[in-house]
Amino acid sequence: xxxxxxxxxxxxxxxxxxxxxxxxxxxxxxxxxxxxxxxxxxxxxxxxxxxxxxxxxxxxxxxxxxxxxxxxxxxxxxxxxxxxxxxxxxxxxxxxxxxxxxxxxxxxxxxxxxxxxxxxxxxxxxxxxxxxxxxxxxxxxxxxxxxxxxxxxxxxxxxxxxxxxxxxxxxxxxxxxxxxxxxxxxxxxxxxxxxxxxxxxxxxxxxxxxxxxxxxxxxxxxxxxxxxxxxxxxxxxxxxxxxxxxxxxxxxxxxxxxxxxxxxxxxxxxxxxxxxxxxxxxxxxxxxxxxxxxxxxxxxxxxxxxxxxxxxxxxxxxxxxxxxxxxxxxxxxxxxxxxxxxxxxxxxxxxxxxxxxxxxxxxxxxxxxxxxxxxxxxxxxxx
Numbered sequence: 001x002x003x004x005x006x007x008x009x010x011x012x013x014x015x016x017x018x019x020x021x022x023x024x025x026x027x028x029x030x031x032x033x034x035x036x037x038x039x040x041x042x043x044x045x046x047x048x049x050x051x052x053x054x055x056x057x058x059x060x061x062x063x064x065x066x067x068x069x070x071x072x073x074x075x076x077x078x079x080x081x082x083x084x085x086x087x088x089x090x091x092x093x094x095x096x097x098x099x100x101x102x103x104x105x106x107x108x109x110x111x112x113x114x115x116x117x118x119x120x121x122x123x124x125x126x127x128x129x130x131x132x133x134x135x136x137x138x139x140x141x142x143x144x145x146x147x148x149x150x151x152x153x154x155x156x157x158x159x160x161x162x163x164x165x166x167x168x169x170x171x172x173x174x175x176x177x178x179x180x181x182x183x184x185x186x187x188x189x190x191x192x193x194x195x196x197x198x199x200x201x202x203x204x205x206x207x208x209x210x211x212x213x214x215x216x217x218x219x220x221x222x223x224x225x226x227x228x229x230x231x232x233x234x235x236x237x238x239x240x241x242x243x244x245x246x247x248x249x250x251x252x253x254x255x256x257x258x259x260x261x262x263x264x265x266x267x268x269x270x271x272x273x274x275x276x277x278x279x280x281x282x283x284x285x286x287x288x289x290x291x292x293x294x295x296x297x298x299x300x301x302x303x304x305x306x307x308x309x310x311x312x313x314x315x316x317x318x319x320x321x322x323x324x325x326x327x328x329x330x331x332x333x334x335x336x337x338x339x340x341x342x343x344x345x346x347x348x349x350x351x352x353x354x355x356x357x358x359x360x361x362x363x364x365x366x367x368x369x370x371x372x373x374x375x376x377x378x379x380x381x382x383x
Contacts (some may be wrong), residue, residue: 013042015089015150019079019144020047021072023097024054026181031063033101033178036328040109045383048083056097066130073191074201077156086158086331092117092154093147093216094164099128099178107176121170127177128337140335142175143328160201161218173328195222211240213248217334220255234259238272242279250280251334254290284327287317288338292347304358318344 016038020027021086030309031045037043037152043066049057050072065255070082082095091112109119110124129139145167154166174298185191205215216237234256241249260269273294280286295310317375320326321339330336339341355361 012089015087038367075159080156124172128180143331144336
């Protein structure tokens with residue numbers, strides 16, 4: 001697809017960059033879903049292939065004339081930067097071949113078409129639903145910092161889980177989302193192969209910088225060979241998070257807390273939650289997952305009043321979130337599960353189930369069934 005000229009504006013508005021390798025499964029759907037955006041504005045699509053042996057290149061060439069080849073050097077940032085150098089748009093957006101946008105791209109289209117809007121921003125985010133199983137019934141929401149106004153100094157850094165250095169404010173946060181299937185594995189072999197590739201690069205980064213919390217967090221997301229190995233990883237991550245204290249420290253703590261919650265080591269999870277509250281004071285979206293974790297632990301332990309308080313804290317902070325009063329920055333670092341309305345509804349149902357079983361009044365919600373109105377109606381009903 002060659003650059004299009006719309007409304008007599010010769011300058012390309014948006015360059016979309018991708019790197020691909022053996023993407024037969026998702027690439028056609030990815031580019032088909034992207035097409036309304038590319039067709040709606042002056043645009044170009046730059047695709048860099050890093051050594052496909054299937055029909056990936058043929059699929060890509062159906063959508064763009066700008067398909068280039070890059071010899072793989074075990075560095076995603078290098079491949080991304082090679083493609084970035086080919087771009088000429090005012091704005092740059094990048095995505096993965098297994099990102100498939102939802103049908104409604106009107107928000108993005110309006111942003112790029114209406115310069116009275118876009119002129120107020122230098123970058124933008126969109127959400128991804130990161131699915132973890134083939135049934136697509138389990139996912140976390142991630143804010144992706146993947147759209148930036150081009151300037152000479154922007155570039156990709158980090159050889160894996162690469163990101164743009166030069167992503168800068170003001171930031172427009174789109175509600176538009178893409179379904180992301182990068183962690184949906186159909187076979188144990190494909191999962192093991194990706195894990196091996198990821199760990200080899202991440203471990204090399206840690207050898208260069210032993211206190212790299214970002215690399216540690218991504219290693220924690222990889223399935224360990226044993227429980228002992230993961231215990232060693234979590235201990236090192238917590239030790240480093242206390243020492244380094246940067247933007248990755250609190251997300252790292254939450255990651256480890258959720259690990260201990262998932263293996264039902266509730267005492268260790270609670271100890272880390274106490275440490276979390278003593279170390280981190282920010283009102284941000286991490287609290288949504290933290291309070292749900294806390295509430296469910298207390299339910300398991302039969303601590304009813306503590307569970308009620310944790311549920312209440314979650315509902316209060318969810319209201320702050322939907323009213324844009326919680327800092328969303330951590331979403332650029334780690335996925336958050338309990339900010340999406342579907343998962344909010346599940347927490348609400350769990351809470352009302354608990355209230356009914358314990359003879360308490362159900363929580364009252366508004367007519368739209370979205371936000372709690374009286375979140376402290378928890379007295380026991382008269383017998």
